[in-house]
Amino acid sequence: MSAAPAFSTDQPSFGDRIHALWGRLGGTQLPDTVTMTNGRIEAEEVLVSAKLAGRVADVLVDEGQTVDAAAVVARMDTADLLAQMAGAQAEVRRAEKAAAEAEALIAQRDSELVLAQQEYDRASTLNARGYGSRQDLDLRKSQLTAAQAARVAAEAGLEEAHAATDAARADVARIQSSLDDSLLTAPRRGRVEYKLVQSGEVVGAGAPIVTLLDLSNVYMTVFLPAREAGRLAVGDEARIVLDPAPEYVIPATVSFVASDAQFTPKTVETQDEREKLMFRVKLRIASSLLKQYESRVKIGVRGVSYVRTDQATAWPAELAVKLPQ
Template sequence: MHWKRYGTIAVALIVLLGGAYAFWLGRQSAELPAGIVSSNGRIEAERIDVAAKLPGRIAEVRVSEGQWVEAGDLVAHMDTAEIDAQLRQAQAAVTQAEQQKLQTEALLNQRLSEQEFAQAEFARAEQLAAKGHVPQELVDQRRATLITADAGVAAARAGIDLATATIASAEATVERLQSIRADAELVAPHRGRVQYVLAKAGEVVGAGGRVVTLTDLTDIYMTIFLPARDAGLLAIGAEARIVLDPIPDYVVPAQVTFVASSAQFTPKSVETADERDQLMFRVKLTIPADLLEEYQQQAKAGVAGVGYVRVDDTVDWPDALQVKLPQ
């Protein structure tokens, strides 16, 4: 029977807390002028995962949670012993191909010299044969020698083309391995604060395995939920205000940058006006980037507060919601 008693107490607490929350919301709404509405929310920031492109072992993690990093800073790097060996092998292949090309070029020069001599000998033999000083057989021999020399030149030129293609292939392999080697250096794609270190040195991660999560403190916003009657009046770009629980004396300016196109909560049937009011739409209030730049050391995600939006731009903000920032 104890569980029944505890259940009754739990239900009573829920009802009590719900009533208190409803009273608080009603009081907040009553204090706001018509045209300005509010809702609870929590500061959020875009997260950026720094992940391994290829599977491998983590050699070192260079950051710790809470650390500020700039774009391009080294966050961690993977073990590269195997890829370094492959890269050295590919670079040696490039050198070998270049030497082969030099040898083929030297061979071509030799074949060109032989061709030139064969041409001269053939021309001389033809002249002498025309005067009857040498037999036709010698002319035929000189012609065969020239044909052989021409073939040698063609083969040497083809060898140069082959050597050039071999160099290009070897250099492409080097570039591919250098790209893989570069991917082993995990760098921050954007400035921000390290939110989580998800892997340690010595761990093996798969392709796409997350190593570090960054918080982009240049894109901070509060998500609130408004009923359909208020969300329907909102325009993208409408002015907003944010008051955070830890610093209730300050009012942070913001802007409506997103209004959901569909309700986040929909009753089973929507037939009356009261039921339509239960439709809640997600709204995003974004803090200006220049303000975040100025207060980047104080900015952090997860802080709860209240978001205020102006659904009627002809209404002035009350004194309590005039922008007020820490000095």
């Protein structure tokens, strides 16, 4: 008498299990080309972080608050930066004054050079006619050479003053940029998920202050076996039914299909299904629809999704789009 097998090979397939679940949810026979699986609503997370180390003067938002793009969510203490700005602006004024003095010196050197040139020309003419001495001509030539050298030095001084002015202005611009960065703004419209820092705390450079959820980029992540995932294309229609509101059917589209298979996370499927390699798929809800129902959007809500492996298949009546009024 042969021994009994250690385990049965007649395990229900993934498709059999989702059809059974569909039946328990009260639906009619689910078409073979419509795949059902579960997941949860997620959203793109945005961190609003401090660019520079310092003290947080004030956090201006609360968790759950919706903020517009460019809205100020926190302010950093700027006492040190304001002091640096005052010093930098003083350096700009000092450099501009030095440049003005250098320009005046050039004008003076130009006048001296013209006079030295005239005296040299006069001494040269007199010497050529036999009325001037060679010594006087040499003296005038030396004075002309000195005047030319002084003019060149004055130009160099002006260039140096201009360079100092540019450096001082660049320092002002740098400090102003830091002052601008002390106002932490929302990069896009979203809802405050976490307030990670309280007013008065000292943080390091790059420390996150507030976490925002981008309410225009909400999706459900699901996992499908290769035979279903391989038939999907980006842009295919999908449907989402949330556990807290099973009476509504939310339209979505396939926005991502992973190129590599992976084990299904424990939070998504049952233990026997985790033994299979699955493909991650993202079902994105249209931003226009999200804006219309922005106050109702909640992250982490679980539900069931439906995708069609054949776009020619009509959606069952139970999966016709139905939204709150």
